[in-house]
Amino acid sequence: MTRKQKRLVVIGGGVAFLLAAVLLVMFAFSQSIAYFYVPGDLQTENVAPGTRIRLGGLVEAGSVRRGEGSTITFTVTDTLATVPVTYTGILPDLFREGQGVVAEGALGGDGLFVADTVLAKHDETYMPKDVADRLEAQGVQLSGKETIK
Amino acid sequence: MLFWILVAILTAAVAVALILPLLRRTETVAAGGSHDVAVYRDQLEELKRDEAAGLIGSGEAEIARAEVARRLIAATRNADTGTIDPAGRRNRLAQAVVILLLPALGLCLYLATGRPDLPSQPLAQRLADPGNDVSILIAKAENHLARNPGDGAGWEVLAPIYVRNGRLEDAVNAYAQAARLLGASPERLDGRAEALIMLADGIVTDEARKLFEQSVSLAPDNPRARYYLALALEQEGDRDAARAAYEALAKGSPADAPWLSLVNRHIAGLSGETADTAAGNPTAADIAAAQDMSTEDRGQMIAGMVESLAAKLADDPADLEGWQRLIRSYVVLDQRPQAQAALRTALKRFPAESQNGRTLLALARDLSIPVEDVGQ
């Protein structure tokens, strides 16, 4: 092999590696991206049961029910529509009725959202940005959100 | 004055530090190359070490040595040629830049946001000399209680002050602590329950009702607790039972009791044919009246003063201090809606973005007046 050929082999190997990495990234994206919805979206858009999504909104006041063991059901609302959610596990410290929440999981066939992760707002002045944006867009007055800082 | 002297000294010191190098005699700059030589010398040393240690074969070492040596020679040649002629200029311009830029930029930027008039205000110093700043007095008591959480009398003194300053949640806690440490008494239980009611916007909550029941069991002729228990019944919609309770309270009270008029009003409301809305949730004035059941009314005089202050501010709205006093007074009188209204009016005069506006908002936060809607 001449020096030129060798260099070509090295460069070719590098390019092939990068190409493989790009394909890998695209494949991983197609596998593991979760779209963000608020309950109102789920009525207008068709989300197939079993698709992994993130559901954001407010925890409806009075909707939290404790079931067997550590299973909890509650309702997420954007004031236009509501979606029942079930979750097994420990809720974040800041999970409260009437406050913002993001649940990650999938819709069951019966309209029940089975969450495997539940994120609550993280401090008094912080509301998950997705939730805040979407709710504000729908004209929902956010409780406890400071407007003067 | 001392501040400006220090600012001047600081600026001058920095300017001198920056100008000194400019004043030194300039010499020739030797170009690079010598550093490369050092690196290659070191690489040769390392090769020698590695070869001696047997880390690389002698053949490999020879090739490597030849390569390094070639670079070494090239670098040495570079080192010889690279001289640059001296720049013996005086750098007047550079000195001017330093002398002008430091104070000009420093003062411009500083004066835009700085508050040279404000002294430092360490908390300890403010606590030692609180003046008439109520919030500092409270903070002082809080500090004391944080160190001596077992001082029940302290909690007892602090609790009503919290109520007057609108810090209801703290008041609930303070009453609870006092009751825990000194034992339950009608005053402690009633005070806590009343704070809870204020927190719930006048609704006698379950928790408050239980406290009043406990209070009545301790002192059956406690008119304050009995009034609220009757009110609870009324709020639940049990009009007959509520009326009976009010009537029993009225019957058991002396004829000149100051709360009789309030109780009678409720009785009248409940007797009326139509459900009278006025008898539903108590107004702020009702609560104030209810408090009179245990304490003398001292607010009358203050209220008069506040009214005249408000009138004065309507004529002369530029009086920032007057607004602060007015807002504070309303909170002390527990007239929070008025306090909020006053804040809103004051903010029209002093926008929220201005320094004075921020002062007002800080005061509002201190007094826990909600600022969400007034600031917009």
Place this chain on the structure above:
Amino acid sequence: MIIELGHYALVLALATTIIQCLLPLAGTLRNDRALMAVAPAAALAGFLLVLFSFCVLTFAYVVSDFSVVNVWENSHSLKPMIYKISGVWGNHEGSMMLWLLILAIFSALVAVFGSNLPERLRANVLAVQGLISTAFGLFILLTSNPFLRLSPAPAEGRDLNPVLQDIGLAIHPPLLYLGYVGFSLCFSFAIAALIDGRIDAAWARWVRPWALAAWSFLTAGIAMGSYWAYYELGWGGWWFWDPVENASFIPWLAGTALLHSAIVMEKREALKIWTVLLAILTFSMSLLGTFLVRSGVLTSVHAFATDPTRGIFILGILVFFIGGALSLFAFRATTLKAGGLFQPISREGALVLNNLILTTAAATVLTGTLYPLMLEAVTGEKISVGPPFFNLTFGLLMIPLLLAVPFGPLLAWKRGDLLAAGQRLFAAAGIGLTVAAIALYIERGGPIMAYFGIATGVYLIVGALTDLWLRAGIGKVAPSVAWRRFKGLPGSAFGTALAHLGVGVMLVGIVAVTAFETEHVVEMKPGMQVEAGGFVLTYDGMRSGQGPNYSEDSAHFTVARGGVAVTEIWSSKRMYTARRMPTTEAGIRTFGLSQLYVSLGDEMTGGGIVVRVWWKPMILCIWFGALIMMAGGTVSLCDRRLRVGAPQKARRMKPAVEAAE
């Protein structure tokens, strides 16, 4: 008054950094030594001013001066002293002050210890540092001034976010920033070289200590942050692929690549242009990380600053520095002479492979972090890219790199023998597989990939030791000679071995805890028991307590093995009074390298409480591995050869060279 003096010192520092940037650049343009000499003086003056300003801010926190808005917003008079101090950088304004301070520290270090640098290079480096300091000084003064005042002063502060009131978070940001900002020096060196259009052979030697130091700090900072998230957030996770974590991880990957390519450049004068580019990219990633965290563009569990004007300002800084640096690079790179040639199979080749994989991995993580932001900006659609994406892409990319790591040090420069190196690593691979087989025998089950993971980890550890073994010639020469050779090995050889060994230790920890951890979520009443990792936990009951600025409910557990009580665990939930914010304080007990982790959930009606119990086998290996890597960086930093080219030596050598001619 002292507060205002601190404020003024900060403004003056900005003016000083502007001078630090302008005059030395003019000096190198005009070959004027006097102008160049302003650089170190300005760097030192700027450092002292920022230091004073930072101390004043800290003082305001210590004495609870609530007339300072920043103190009022983030402190509380009852907070323990350590959190009053750490509260200084526990918020946006203060953390930017820390950024600026560390930037000033690094500038001052170059000014003091950089006397071995060629004058032009030092002047240019300090000028670029001055430019960065100016940008951040302006940012602080115009958008995030921590010295704004409030009058009348409130009586009590609003307290620091309780999750941030922790010793881990007191240390984490300074370490992380030492890393982030440390790479600014590599950036400045690269820009200085591009401005001059030439790179000395010694350039890599001057850059490498700074890169090593920054890398070591960043490693420690990331590990600290990971451990903090692990024990403080109460979820038992040690890495979430959270954008904020990624923001620090991307510069780490780029910085690791930079460290390795700088070796090639120093030893072989190859990869010059690439190394310069990498130095620019690494700091660009640090800036990007700062932008992501500080601008609040992320939906993240721990971004705590949200203000668009700040975001746009930092974006401006980002575009200016990255854009400017890359333009300069495109303009000047061709003037840098390319260096030595090498075969694909050689030490250089191995390091190129390392760079290829590490930069690809960095790009992958960057893509996963930025893609949701881009998509939202373009189409308005909101998506989240979760851990599965990163685990798949990053995990797969790491496999070839991890397998190749032990080969690198065993290959010769210029032309290596892959087969010989492979033979030398037989033992390492054999030991790795044996350990995995023993683990399989003990555990009896679990995913088969986990055992390969463990085998790889052990192979990395033994492989790193093999390098030292061979270099000392143990078994080939007399023990006394081997010992002498071992002692005589350069610090960088130990550094390399330690760092690679650390990777192996960390891998073992990651694999073990991912594959073999057990988790139980149960509702418990006093007296009930739960079994985890061979231990039996008995829930004894709750106790209420009062801390300085919080109240807490603690659950007590007795831990027994084989019926004998071994230890006890307290796990609690706290309520911070000022912000009315609850936090979980997990109860953690360490057994060797493994941990038992208990966190509390909600109280149920009827006296029960939801309890989450994890058994985390070998989890400490993850952070020990990071510490070993960091130790490797430090040992390498002590290598006396990095100090060669020091002025005394250079000057002493110069006559010798001349004499030799």
